[in-house]
Amino acid sequence: MTGPLPRKPRSDARDNRERVLGAARALFSADGLDVPMREVARRAGVGPATLYRHFPTKRALVAEAFADQLHACRAIVDEGCADPDPWRGLCLVIERICELHARDRGFTEAFLSAYPGVAELAEGRAYTVKAVAGLARRAKEAGRLRSDFVLDDLILVLMANKGIHAASAAGQVAASRRFAGLVIQAFEACPRHAPLPPAARLASAGPAVGETGSTD
Amino acid sequence: MTGPLPRKPRSDARDNRERVLGAARALFSADGLDVPMREVARRAGVGPATLYRHFPTKRALVAEAFADQLHACRAIVDEGCADPDPWRGLCLVIERICELHARDRGFTEAFLSAYPGVAELAEGRAYTVKAVAGLARRAKEAGRLRSDFVLDDLILVLMANKGIHAASAAGQVAASRRFAGLVIQAFEACPRHAPLPPAARLASAGPAVGETGSTD
Numbered sequence: 001m002t003g004p005l006p007r008k009p010r011s012d013a014r015d016n017r018e019r020v021l022g023a024a025r026a027l028f029s030a031d032g033l034d035v036p037m038r039e040v041a042r043r044a045g046v047g048p049a050t051l052y053r054h055f056p057t058k059r060a061l062v063a064e065a066f067a068d069q070l071h072a073c074r075a076i077v078d079e080g081c082a083d084p085d086p087w088r089g090l091c092l093v094i095e096r097i098c099e100l101h102a103r104d105r106g107f108t109e110a111f112l113s114a115y116p117g118v119a120e121l122a123e124g125r126a127y128t129v130k131a132v133a134g135l136a137r138r139a140k141e142a143g144r145l146r147s148d149f150v151l152d153d154l155i156l157v158l159m160a161n162k163g164i165h166a167a168s169a170a171g172q173v174a175a176s177r178r179f180a181g182l183v184i185q186a187f188e189a190c191p192r193h194a195p196l197p198p199a200a201r202l203a204s205a206g207p208a209v210g211e212t213g214s215t216d
Numbered sequence: 217m218t219g220p221l222p223r224k225p226r227s228d229a230r231d232n233r234e235r236v237l238g239a240a241r242a243l244f245s246a247d248g249l250d251v252p253m254r255e256v257a258r259r260a261g262v263g264p265a266t267l268y269r270h271f272p273t274k275r276a277l278v279a280e281a282f283a284d285q286l287h288a289c290r291a292i293v294d295e296g297c298a299d300p301d302p303w304r305g306l307c308l309v310i311e312r313i314c315e316l317h318a319r320d321r322g323f324t325e326a327f328l329s330a331y332p333g334v335a336e337l338a339e340g341r342a343y344t345v346k347a348v349a350g351l352a353r354r355a356k357e358a359g360r361l362r363s364d365f366v367l368d369d370l371i372l373v374l375m376a377n378k379g380i381h382a383a384s385a386a387g388q389v390a391a392s393r394r395f396a397g398l399v400i401q402a403f404e405a406c407p408r409h410a411p412l413p414p415a416a417r418l419a420s421a422g423p424a425v426g427e428t429g430s431t432d
Contacts, residue, residue, distance in 0.1 A: 041326035045316055085362060131221065134237065153394070154400070156380060156394065156395055156398075158251035158392060159379045159380045159381060160379045160395060161376065161379065162379040163375045163376045163377065163378040163379020163380070164375045164376055164379070164418075165375060165418075166416060166417075167419055170260040171416060171417065171418075174413070175372060175416035175418060176285065177413040177416075178369070178372065178412060178413045178414065178415055178416050179372055179376060180413075181410075181412040181413045182369070182372075182399065182402035182403075182412065183400045183402065185401070185406070185409050185410070185412075186398035186399065186401045187398075188403035188408070190401075190406055190408060191405070192406060193401050194397075194401070196394060196397040196398065196401075197390070197392055197393040197394045197396075197397045198390065198394065200382060200387060200390040200393075200394050201382075201387070202380075202381075202382055202387070202391060
């Protein structure tokens with residue numbers, strides 16, 4: 001009774017955990033973060049007790065479901081900031097972040113709303129905002145980013161990117177790429193550009209972004 | 217029994233009809249067009265029989281709920297097309313259409329999906345697409361609109377505009393104005409512009425747009 005038996009429950013537990021995470025990601029992406037825990041359990045084909053054993057709270061589930069995306073998000077801003085050309089670095093961040101979000105709209109919602117109490121999301125967003133603020137300041141100094149760009153414009157772009165729907169995942173990414181290309185050209189400093197309408201404070205972006213809403 | 221009595225039912229009927237339309241607009245805007253008819257009746261505070269007496273089908277309700285916006289949409293494209301400067305006319309169309317849709321996201325969904333069987337929506341969209349196609353062609357000929365603009369880019373913008381959420385109706389319109397300003401600058405022909413990633417075919421826009429997806 002001490003041989004291979006203990007392994008099976010551990011493997012089952014791992015399977016269940018992955019099934020729950022897969023179900024949570026699919027539901028969050030399709031229906032947003034308001035999906036009830038019982039719905040996640042149902043989709044994953046596990047009982048509520050199993051779900052709560054792995055993820056005692058919705059917060060824990062949300063944090064774990066988006067851990068990979070948060071990691072990818074940090075890697076993107078690190079790569080952008082490391083570029084010696086700040087404008088090229090900022091373009092890379094816009095393109096790659098739009099694509100990341102196009103692949104998972106649930107993540108956009110989690111990222112923009114900083115689902116209450118999920119420290120990982122709040123930290124990931126604060127990290128991104130701080131890094132992009134520095135990059136944007138340097139791109140303005142280099143004369144490549146328009147001087148009236150504010151960080152809320154990036155929130156605007158993420159929200160807008162979330163609104164784009166295509167029939168397939170590949171179409172979604174293609175549409176988002178086209179959109180990011182247009183956004184980059186709108187942000188690029190150009191002597192022919194007229195002044196923009198005033199920047200909008202986007203409440204759902206929360207104080208973390210508002211506090212550093214200007215890159216001046 | 218022949219005096220004022222007949223008036224009361226007629227006035228009640230008018231009230232009920234307006235209540236149903238108000239409830240339908242609010243629900244379509246918040247939750248999309250999938251809202252069941254019984255939910256519209258409940259929100260309006262009328263019985264299903266009353267609802268179906270005024271609007272025998274969901275199609276009839278959708279058509280009537282968005283009649284004002286469709287009218288406004290036609291007026292906007294007519295005004296844009298009448299401008300002797302096609303680029304200025306196109307900018308007006310983009311700004312005003314974004315604002316119209318920012319005020320009612322349910323209309324964007326209805327407009328983009330052309331809710332099946334609602335001839336008014338399909339006609340309104342076809343009218344808009346045809347008018348904007350002509351305007352865009354003239355703006356390209358005048359050298360003001362970038363040559364790689366396609367009509368699907370306008371669908372992309374409407375979808376993106378729908379993704380923008382602010383805490384208040386006024387904030388929503390302000391954010392949408394900023395967004396339209398950015399979009400216009402992205403669309404404006406500029407010798408410094410790099411080529412865009414390929415245009416995406418947006419399936420939910422349906423064949424009416426796809427058929428005239430190019431303005432060349």
